[in-house]
Amino acid sequence: MKETSPSLQGLQSWMQNALIDPQQASREQIEGMVASSSRLNSSQRLAIYQRNYHIRLLKCMREQFPALCHALGADLFNDFARQYLQTYPSISYTLSDLGKRFPAYLEETRPDRQETSDKRESWIDFMVDLAQFERQLFVMFDAPGHEGKPFANLHSPDSCLKLQPCFALGDYRFPVAWYYHEVKQNNDPPFPPLQRSPIALIRKNYLTHTFSLTGVQYIFLQALSRGLKIEEAIAVAAREAAQPREQVYRSWAQAGSTRERWLEACFFIVGD
Amino acid sequence: MERNGTGAIASLPKLGLGLGLRSLHFDQIIEQQPAIAWFEAISENFMDSGGRPRWAIRAIAEHYPVVLHGVSLSIGSTDPLNFPYLGKLKALAEEVKPAWVSDHLCWTGVQGINSHDLLPIPLTEETLSHVAARVHQVQDFLERPLILENPSTYLTFTQSTLTEPEFLRQLVEETGCGLLLDVNNVYVTCFNTDADPLAYLDSFPWSNVIQIHLAGHQHCGTHIIDTHDRAVEPAVWELYRLARSRSQGASTLLEWDGNIPSLAEYHAELLKAKQYMDENGKPMAIAEVSFNNKESVSTPVDFLVPEVMGNTIWEQK
Numbered sequence: 033m034k035e036t037s038p039s040l041q042g043l044q045s046w047m048q049n050a051l052i053d054p055q056q057a058s059r060e061q062i063e064g065m066v067a068s069s070s071r072l073n074s075s076q077r078l079a080i081y082q083r084n085y086h087i088r089l090l091k092c093m094r095e096q097f098p099a100l101c102h103a104l105g106a107d108l109f110n111d112f113a114r115q116y117l118q119t120y121p122s123i124s125y126t127l128s129d130l131g132k133r134f135p136a137y138l139e140e141t142r143p144d145r146q147e148t149s150d151k152r153e154s155w156i157d158f159m160v161d162l163a164q165f166e167r168q169l170f171v172m173f174d175a176p177g178h179e180g181k182p183f184a185n186l187h188s189p190d191s192c193l194k195l196q197p198c199f200a201l202g203d204y205r206f207p208v209a210w211y212y213h214e215v216k217q218n219n220d221p222p223f224p225p226l227q228r229s230p231i232a233l234i235r236k237n238y239l240t241h242t243f244s245l246t247g248v249q250y251i252f253l254q255a256l257s258r259g260l261k262i263e264e265a266i267a268v269a270a271r272e273a274a275q276p277r278e279q280v281y282r283s284w285a286q287a288g289s290t291r292e293r294w295l296e297a298c299f300f301i302v303g304d
Numbered sequence: 305m306e307r308n309g310t311g312a313i314a315s316l317p318k319l320g321l322g323l324g325l326r327s328l329h330f331d332q333i334i335e336q337q338p339a340i341a342w343f344e345a346i347s348e349n350f351m352d353s354g355g356r357p358r359w360a361i362r363a364i365a366e367h368y369p370v371v372l373h374g375v376s377l378s379i380g381s382t383d384p385l386n387f388p389y390l391g392k393l394k395a396l397a398e399e400v401k402p403a404w405v406s407d408h409l410c411w412t413g414v415q416g417i418n419s420h421d422l423l424p425i426p427l428t429e430e431t432l433s434h435v436a437a438r439v440h441q442v443q444d445f446l447e448r449p450l451i452l453e454n455p456s457t458y459l460t461f462t463q464s465t466l467t468e469p470e471f472l473r474q475l476v477e478e479t480g481c482g483l484l485l486d487v488n489n490v491y492v493t494c495f496n497t498d499a500d501p502l503a504y505l506d507s508f509p510w511s512n513v514i515q516i517h518l519a520g521h522q523h524c525g526t527h528i529i530d531t532h533d534r535a536v537e538p539a540v541w542e543l544y545r546l547a548r549s550r551s552q553g554a555s556t557l558l559e560w561d562g563n564i565p566s567l568a569e570y571h572a573e574l575l576k577a578k579q580y581m582d583e584n585g586k587p588m589a590i591a592e593v594s595f596n597n598k599e600s601v602s603t604p605v606d607f608l609v610p611e612v613m614g615n616t617i618w619e620q621k
Contacts, residue, residue: 037463040431041382044414044423051419067460070498071526077459077496080527084602085419091601092420095609122418125376125389126348127608130420173612176354198354213618238356241617297619 038065050078051085052121089117089130096131097166099208099215100159103223112138128174135163154226158206165208168200172233172240179238184300186292190262190285194303198235201245201253203228209242236298243297248273248280249290312449313482316404316514319369319555321574326560327610329567330360333368340571342369344557347405348376349608351392357610365400371515371557372397373484375608376418377407379438379452380425383414390445397446403555404514406451406484409435409472421602426461427471432478439479451514453484456492456521456530456602468493473509483509485551486517487543488536488559492528505546513551518544518577519559522600531600533562535573545580553581562600 038046046065050057059075066074093113094101101109116137122130139145139160144152177198184193202208207229214221230250232243245253251272255265266284270277284290294300322342325333327349332338343364350361364370376389397405410422425431442450452475454468466474472483485508494501518541520534536544536558548556558574565573 039382040426040428040434041414043426043461043463044382044411047423048414048417048419051421052417065461065463067462067464069460069496069527074459076526080458080529080599080602081421081423083599085421087601089420092609095611098613122413122420123416125378125386125412125418126352127420128352128610130609169616170610170612173610173615174353174355174357179359209618212613213616216613216616235355238359239615239617240612241619243619 047078047081051082052118054079054082086114086117089122090114092127092130093117093134096170097134097163099166099212100162102215102220103159103162103211115141128170131163131167131170135160135167138163155223157226158208158223161204161206162208162211165202165204165212168202168233169212169240172198172200172235175235177235177238178298178301179236181301183236183298184295184302186295188295188300188302190291192302192304193262193300195253195256196234196298196301199257199299200233201231201250201257202233203230203250205229209244213242232299234297234299241297248275248283252280252284313480313512313514316449316482317369317555318553319371319403321577322369322371322555322557323567323570323574324557324559324561325361325364325370326564327357327360328564329570330356330364332567334360334363337367338567338571340368342371342403342555344371344373344559345400345402346608347372347374347393347396347407349610350400351389351396356615361400365402370400370402371555372400372402372405373453374405374407375420375422376412377442378410378412378418379407379442379450380409380411380423380431380435381414382411382434383416385438385441387445390442394446397448404451404482405446405448406453406482406515408453408455409468409475410455422455424455424457424459424461427464427466427468429465432466432471432474436475436478439475439481443479443481449480449482451482451484453486453517454489454493456486456489456496458496458527458529458602460497467499467504467507469504469507469509473507476509476512481512482514483512484515484517485513485547485554486519487547488517488519488521488540489530491537491540491543492521492530495523495528501543502546505543505550508550510550510552513547513554516544516547516551516554516556517559518556518574524599529600529602531562531602532559533600536576541576541580544577545582546586548577548581549584 062074066078068074090110120133142156175198178196207224209231230245248269252265252269255268266280270280320341325343325345350357408422413419490501518536519532522529522531
């Protein structure tokens with residue numbers, strides 16, 4: 033080895049920086065590290081890795097956020113994603129984590145972040161919400177679930193009902209689930225208007241189902257996800273929504289109501 | 305088990321002709337159980353899964369031999385080995401009981417960052433000592449021999465002093481690890497580094513080769529990209545003829561990670577390997593191939609990202 037050669041650690045650190053931010057590597061450095069071939073000089077050889085690093089990861093980002101990519105257009109999405117990857121390079125062995133910090137990144141780098149919420153650009157709120165929703169779907173895909181085991185049924189007593197493990201709640205400012213599924217149907221939906229959109233996500237037979245919720249239903253499920261029993265969650269929902277407890281109970285329990293639909297949809301398992 | 309698992313290499317089975325396990329083929333494999341000898345699963349696609357991928361590999365491993373092939377071990381990195389990752393790999397291996405576990409002679413990142421690329425190592429004595437020590441650690445942890453693949457490379461470092469076959473020969477001697485010889489990578493690397501693929505194979509440590517990879521590539525004129533997105537080139541088939549003979553029938557796997565075809569088409573491409581199983585293994589002339597200057601991405605990884613949209617349903621009120 034030449035006396036001037038960097039250590040293995042130094043070489044790897046240099047090359048990684050040259051991939052993430054190609055401007056950092058000078059021609060002199062590259063020529064010192066990388067040999068030319070008969071067809072390509074040092075910079076051209078390194079450039080193969082530099083191009084592929086960005087192309088590969090941007091493609092993965094587009095696949096993790098297909099609806100957001102549709103909403104922004106591929107060019108603008110790529111710009112955001114490229115800046116994201118430069119700020120937050122992957123720190124995980126799995127590509128499943130690649131987009132983990134993207135929704136937060138969009139929020140923390142929004143140009144109007146110093147403004148009060150009423151003065152902020154609503155389309156940015158929509159992008160952040162959509163990114164959060166897509167990330168949640170991605171997590172649900174591979175999260176531990178209840179497939180292969182029995183779910184609760186209509187005969188299971190309320191006192192034994194417990195939310196199934198692959199369950200999530202979301203409370204969005206825009207109807208992101210509607211937008212996402214429009215894109216899935218190969219439609220070109222317009223940006224939706226501001227409209228509070230609480231949802232529940234559950235996975236059954238490895239398919240993730242999205243359910244729209246009312247505000248009371250959202251409070252009720254939020255209480256259940258904190259570990260409360262059905263009866264306690266009804267009390268919380270009635271109190272927070274300022275509705276009579278009997279009315280909330282009726283909307284939960286009567287024939288054809290929430291209880292029946294959610295049991296059939298596999299929201300619940302039988303707990304201890 | 306002895307420390308390095310050297311003896312275990314000789315006892316690994318010869319599985320015949322296998323295919324990469326890709327999610328779009330899960331249902332067909334599970335429901336129809338087609339006559340395919342074995343499957344190679346990308347470890348990272350399954351090790352963290354609590355969903356459908358984990359269910360699928362369990363179901364498939366009940367009926368087929370399975371091998372685990374990783375892309376994130378980063379055996380050449382100067383970062384510490386990632387033992388939580390190795391723990392998950394070991395747990396997956398205990399569950400699906402693969403015939404062996406493999407990864408690449410490369411590094412994927414340092415300082416906690418992952419490039420998700422199979423980056424080249426400088427082929428020096430310093431790197432050899434570093435990699436050998438880590439192979440020992442991995443083999444001790446997994447309690448099985450590690451199988452390492454020669455990667456496709458697009459550059460050489462000025463400080464390299466060893467050829468890749470020489471590096472691998474010394475690594476095998478020091479650690480007893482097994483080798484996965486990717487003949488497409490041999491072709492790609494040799495073109496990109498001005499080396500002769502036949503000389504590469506002449507100096508390869510054949511005794512520890514237990515698997516061969518085949519794949520398609522894209523010739524860009526000045527360089528070749530390992531794209532895994534098309535049929536195997538004739539020149540690579542000729543290298544396979546030689547490799548198959550010298551490895552004494554090592555298990556063969558066709559990789560296809562981009563523009564993935566139907567299972568039938570994928571299998572048909574694999575079965576072409578039977579035409580190259582000559583006993584004397586003498587390659588025909590390795591012809592130059594036509595090229596296309598439009599560059600595709602090397603070693604695509606987007607197939608590692610599950611297609612989530614197709615698994616979602618919106619239940620409207």
